[in-house]
Amino acid sequence: AQSVTQPDIHITVSEGASLELRCNYSYGATPYLFWYVQSPGQGLQLLLKYFSGDTLVQGIKGFEAEFKRSQSSFNLRKPSVHWSDAAEYFCAVGVHYGGATNKLIFGTGTLLAVQP
Amino acid sequence: SAVISQKPSRDICQRGTSLTIQCQVDSQVTMMFWYRQQPGQSLTLIATANQGSEATYESGFVIDKFPISRPNLTFSTLTVSNMSPEDSSIYLCSGGQGAGETQYFGPGTRLLVL
Numbered sequence: 365a366q367s368v369t370q371p372d373i374h375i376t377v378s379e380g381a382s383l384e385l386r387c388n389y390s391y392g393a394t395p396y397l398f399w400y401v402q403s404p405g406q407g408l409q410l411l412l413k414y415f416s417g418d419t420l421v422q423g424i425k426g427f428e429a430e431f432k433r434s435q436s437s438f439n440l441r442k443p444s445v446h447w448s449d450a451a452e453y454f455c456a457v458g459v460h461y462g463g464a465t466n467k468l469i470f471g472t473g474t475l476l477a478v479q480p
Numbered sequence: 481s482a483v484i485s486q487k488p489s490r491d492i493c494q495r496g497t498s499l500t501i502q503c504q505v506d507s508q509v510t511m512m513f514w515y516r517q518q519p520g521q522s523l524t525l526i527a528t529a530n531q532g533s534e535a536t537y538e539s540g541f542v543i544d545k546f547p548i549s550r551p552n553l554t555f556s557t558l559t560v561s562n563m564s565p566e567d568s569s570i571y572l573c574s575g576g577q578g579a580g581e582t583q584y585f586g587p588g589t590r591l592l593v594l
Contacts, residue, residue: 400585407572407587408523410481454522458581466581467513468574470523 366391366459370471377445378479385440385474387455396458396466397438399429402473403451411453414438425449450478482507482575484586492592493563500559501589503573508553511576513583514546518569526571529556563593 369388377383389395396415400408412423419431429440438455452473458466483506493499503512512529527535527548535548550556560567570590574583 398582408574408585410582410584413582466576466583467525467528468523468583469525472522 366457366469368455368457368469368471370453370455370474372474373472374475374477376477376479379447380444383440383442383445383449383476385453385455385476387438387440387471388436389438389455389457390436391457391459393460395438397429397431398456398458398468399423399427399438399440400454400456401425401451402454408454411440445476445478447478447480450476452476481582482509482577482584484573484575484584486571486573486586486589488589489587490590490592492594494594495564497563498559498561499563499591500557501571501573503556503558503586505554505575507577509575509577510581512550512556513574513576514548514556514558515572515574516569517572517588523572526558529558560591563591565593567591568593 367390371386398413399411401411402408411427412421414421414431422428427442431438452475454473455471456468485504487502514526515523516526517523525538526541527537529535529548529550531550547559570588572588573586576583
């Protein structure tokens with residue numbers, strides 16, 4: 365069965381420090397992978413996505429993620445965290461669902477706190 | 481990218497009543513989806529809203545409890561019927577568009593059932 369695991373429920377980093385959020389997936393075919401961010405009281409915003417090609421993808425707000433097929437991972441990174449990055453981050457895998465449609469399976473999320 | 485709006489943004493409802501949530505997309509999308517996010521939890525897919533036909537429900541969700549309509553390519557509604565406090569959640573609508581059907585999400589409807 366398809367699944368997404370985010371091992372870290374809660375992470376605290378200092379402002380200016382680097383960040384890596386972990387994501388592992390289980391899916392039999394080539395995955396479509398996504399990272400979304402949810403700020404308090406807000407909906408979900410797409411940070412970046414991977415479909416094919418270059419395994420290092422760039423997103424908005426200075427985020428990047430690397431797809432590693434051998435490790436079934438799609439970890440999110442940022443070299444220098446800003447206080448405004450405090451939010452909850454969700455990794456998702458797109459499960460092929462007839463035609464061109466993908467329905468999303470979400471991980472449990474990682475809550476990021478940023479210390480001044 | 482698609483811009484998605486939802487109404488209402490939040491509501492407080494009494495047990496046993498029903499609430500209809502509207503989702504409007506600013507451009508045509510192939511697929512629309514409804515998700516539930518229970519307090520402190522991740523998103524769970526309720527159903528896929530199909531234009532002109534019955535929605536496709538995920539395991540654990542039924543049409544009698546969550547009737548869904550999608551009369552055209554840019555609009556859908558979700559009704560939460562005969563509500564109980566356990567239905568208190570955020571309900572999010574999404575639309576799939578472009579390569580790989582990237583999903584874009586609305587801001588969510590925050591529902592509290594008393």
